Amino acid sequence: MLNQTGKAGGEKRAIPGTLVFDGDAAQAGYALNAMCYSFNDAENRAAFAADEEAYMDRFGLTSAQREAVRARDVIAMLSAGGNVYYLAKLAGILGLNVQDLGALQTGMSVDDFKAALLDHATTETRVADDERIVA
Secondary structure: OEOOOOOEOOOOOOEOOEOOOOHHHHHHOHHHHHHHHHOOOHHHHHHHHHOHHHHHHHHOOOHHHHHHHHHOOHHHHHHOOOOHHHHHHHHHHOOOOHHHHHHHHHOOOHHHHHHHHHHHHHHHHHHHHHHHHHO
């Protein structure tokens, strides 16, 4: 029988080197993700910028989530149940883009992360081209 994560025997999904966003993470990160979702509204972004502590109070962030936000520690936010799609809203307020987030998640510099993306894209294109030639 499969459990809620789609694995037999009740095992949680594990991907080495990756924080898996599953039901448990979603529950743990609800307040943080709700706060980040609120940043779709410019008025809320301004309220956060004006008084981060009061804004975090409004959503009831845990102490771990608060510290992660204060430290601008994306990995800690993910560990505290943050979903990268919602965290991207916060990243925009902090002047970060998706490539900055990717670099932080992988422990690379932004330039190295961009180069890795380009290398991967080139490799994938070559593999696809090679498959068409063979086929």
